Amino acid sequence: MKAVVIDLQEYGPGFRADPYPVYAELRARGPVHRVRLPRPAGYEAWLVVGYEEARAALSDPRLSKDIGAALEEAAEARLIGRHLLNTDPPQHTRLRSLISRAFTARRVEALRPRVQEITDDLLDAMLPRGRADLVEAFAYPLPITVICELLGVPDVDRTAFREMSNEVVAPSSEEAMERAFGRLGDYLDGLIEDKRCAGPADDLLSVLIRTTAEDGDRLSSTELRGMAFLLLVAGHETTVNLIGNGVHDLLAHPDQLAAVRADAELIDDAVEEMLRYDGPVETATFRFAAEPMEIAGAFVDKGEAVVVALAAADRDPGRYPDPDRFDIGRESRGHLAFGHGIHFCLGAPLARLEARTAIRTLLRRAPDLALDGPPGEWLPGMLIRGRRTLPVRW
Template sequence: MTTMPMDLFSKQFHQSPYTYYKEIRDHHPFAKVKIHNGIAHSWMAFSYEAAEAVLRDERFIKDMRTVFPDDVTAENLTPIAHSMLFVDPPDHRRLRSLVQRGFTPKKIGRLRGRIEEIAQEQAALMHGKEQIEFIEAYAFPIPIIVICELLGIPSEDRLDFQRWSNVMVEVSDEPSFNEEFETAMHEFHHYLEQLLEAKRLQPKEDLLSELIQVEEGGDRLTVRELYGVIMLLIVAGHETTVNLIANGVLALLTHPDQFEQLKKDPSLTSQAIEELLRYNGPVEFSTDRWARESFEFMGQQVKKGDHVLVSLASADNDPNVFKEPEKLDITREKSPHLAFGKGIHFCLGAPLARLEGEIAIRVLLEAFPNLALDADLPELEWRQSLIIRGLKKLPIKLR
């Protein structure tokens, strides 16, 4: 077994991961990678086949307490680790079922009018301007306002949420980073304590009030899990759709033929969203998984306790599944992309993200048909994250 070098902490990697994936995927569909100066080793699935197999295999589990019972306890885990994304059945089923009802395509479909209104308002704020920083002006506010309204939290506090959730998905080798992480978690927790207290006294018709009632009502949700699910929804709502919209606009602006086709036929928008999710989706890596036991997997010997990640971005560019994957084709038929994951942890927010993406892109193109990139491609900087693929800034000319 060879160990492949892959410095997830490096700027070079985040600037062009697809080049790396193309070189590695054929020869090492499932390989042990040395992440960052050899400090950590992980298995990583690069091919579509390996990615799908990891996500579906129940021997790759999420709860660290099962594999490291002596080191990891409920007390020393971060609150988000008590959410559905970091536990296994039967707890996973119980936690997911508590919020699933609120995220069905039918329920989310009812938000269409309100999302449209928010997108129109954000577009109106950009009118009259020549240039903007697109993430701050448009891609960020839309999903944040929506998730805050759904949960019932003040969207005025969104800059704090942004700071806390950025720290939770970013990586850094700066010595001060651990301290920054601890401070952010502490502030986030303190904020939630106050918010929950206010909601307990005055419940409203929102998801947070509903969850509090479930927690108060008995044995279906513990206080730790309540914090976990709220943090997960806030982070998921802040870090993902923003980058679907921004990465998507970047892909369209750098493929003028596709951009023109979409403007001519806006009915292609929801199909285009699927291709934008595949082509340069916002979630580059799955979250952590651990081998529950030792076993052979795709010709490799995996040991109990090994750490496993899936490169969703590499899988979605696998030529064995997607014809000419490096080509952006907004008319691509039925794409089985893995941008929302697969298996029991398949993204709960997928119907919401799809709807927000579709509305945000359509409203933008209607309002600013002549928008263009206001930077050279190599100038754009990608964030250093172990999960998210997103730009730090996206300068756009509106006219």
């Protein structure tokens, strides 16, 4: 029997502002549903909303990440190339092994003093003003500065890069997204060539250019472009919205804010709850059934798309009691905000370091921080969850 298709667009703009009631309604009817997505308009896919089913799908080798020429990601495949999020083993295994040689835990830990320095500099500039858009003044410039310094992107290019990145993760139109992918691909090719010509340097992109496995394997120019794209875009877009969403959630829950202020050591637990409660990635990128298969009673034909709703899974009452309550004291670990399995986010340690440093320092230096009016509109689409603006005062 053909599955009933649920058109998510029929839920209206409220679904973008607060998708959790819709996810709860769907989850009460079953963990997997056939849906029509808001973007690409009218495209059908299987949506996984249950925690256990999502965790299993994220690590199921029958669900391929090889996007080929699929959907809105076709521009990515053509203009950017292969990277960790659009390849399967053995290619994925090879790419992850090569990048892991350069993007090490030691390299991330070495960034700690610089992350603190950037945080303090941003707050030095922001705090005398008394009020600000926290996204523009703090949540955005911190991670973009960190990732650009890490990769060796010149300061002068960062404004243009932000425009391109925003159109990729939350496009205003399909045409604008296509143009952004093209501009990003051209920019990254030029950056890589400049670094090849400049000779050895310590930034991550230069190290990736030189990285060689025991068997002599190296990243090709196309693979370098794909990895630079992933690190630059995923390396800041997610953290911007982790900080923005997290600060908003604290300010909207005074008891939780008071607890963190009373004990700064709770910041680690607070960040994990921020990731679970309203994390920056609403759904994982597309997967495709490599063979006919069943997911929790839903029969998925070969080639059909499967979308794992990370945000829905992390509000599953079967995994987290009273899941709609923001509670930094709960055991939040095990959430799926960074994914699961072989595609678990490589940058999770850096995102955690930045968010913990940023929010802890902000609360210490602005003890009367408060919301200063309603937050801005939510970013479009179902990939990145975050607000365009967050007005605050102190």
